[in-house]
Amino acid sequence: MKKLFTSTIAILAGLIMISCCNKATTVTNCESAMKEPFKKTYTNADFYDADGNFKQDVAKKAYQEMLAYYDIPWTDLLNKDIWFVDFGMGDFENVGMGGIFWVNDAATGYLGHTIYLLPGQMIPEHRHEATANYAAKNESWYMEEGWAYNFSEIGDETANPPAIPEAQKASMKSKNFTIQKKGEYLPLKALLTSHFLRAGDEGAIVVEFGSYQDGAGLKFSNPAAAL
Numbered sequence: 001m002k003k004l005f006t007s008t009i010a011i012l013a014g015l016i017m018i019s020c021c022n023k024a025t026t027v028t029n030c031e032s033a034m035k036e037p038f039k040k041t042y043t044n045a046d047f048y049d050a051d052g053n054f055k056q057d058v059a060k061k062a063y064q065e066m067l068a069y070y071d072i073p074w075t076d077l078l079n080k081d082i083w084f085v086d087f088g089m090g091d092f093e094n095v096g097m098g099g100i101f102w103v104n105d106a107a108t109g110y111l112g113h114t115i116y117l118l119p120g121q122m123i124p125e126h127r128h129e130a131t132a133n134y135a136a137k138n139e140s141w142y143m144e145e146g147w148a149y150n151f152s153e154i155g156d157e158t159a160n161p162p163a164i165p166e167a168q169k170a171s172m173k174s175k176n177f178t179i180q181k182k183g184e185y186l187p188l189k190a191l192l193t194s195h196f197l198r199a200g201d202e203g204a205i206v207v208e209f210g211s212y213q214d215g216a217g218l219k220f221s222n223p224a225a226a227l
Contacts, residue, residue, distance in 0.1 A: 040119040117199035139210030140187040146204040
């Protein structure tokens with residue numbers, strides 16, 4: 001009887017796994033499909049001290065937890081070169097990012113960058129202009145994990161936008177967006193146009209490919225924002 005019960009449990013577990021894996025192509029994908037979605041666990045109360053100072057160590061911990069969830073290793077190089085910024089907004093829960101420039105080479109003119117966004121976090125709207133020595137940056141994005149709203153000033157206003165902090169809305173030109181899911185690639189619609197990413201509820205890890213970025217050409221729509 002005990003043996004029959006054990007066999008029945010094993011069969012039921014197998015059926016659940018098969019049902020999951022019918023929608024997945026690998027064991028890793030199947031395991032991911034069975035996990036609870038990644039969720040927001042940190043707020044501004046965690047990210048700032050009593051004097052309003054941004055706590056980099058807490059930001060680092062938040063991204064480490066997200067990368068661990070998505071089975072992305074926190075390498076020595078990432079640990080050394082990753083950076084975190086709230087763009088001077090004092091609202092890292094909603095406006096901020098983690099990032100690493102794998103390469104940003106003026107001589108050869110190309111850039112490789114990964115953007116890390118916690119659930120609901122956005123980059124302030126911006127555009128890239130030409131500078132005295134360099135052309136306006138062109139770029140495109142590949143969604144490695146999670147998903148995001150990819151906003152552009154080009155196109156008709158999209159219905160049902162996500163929540164955007166009031167401090168960002170006043171200067172915002174981008175009203176058209178595409179929900180960019182894992183495995184999808186989107187290019188900048190046109191040079192010199194305003195755009196931004198806003199992570200979905202599960203966060204977003206975005207690989208960016210682009211031409212060289214001269215920091216002097218980065219222009220935020222919100223005059224209070226700064227990198």
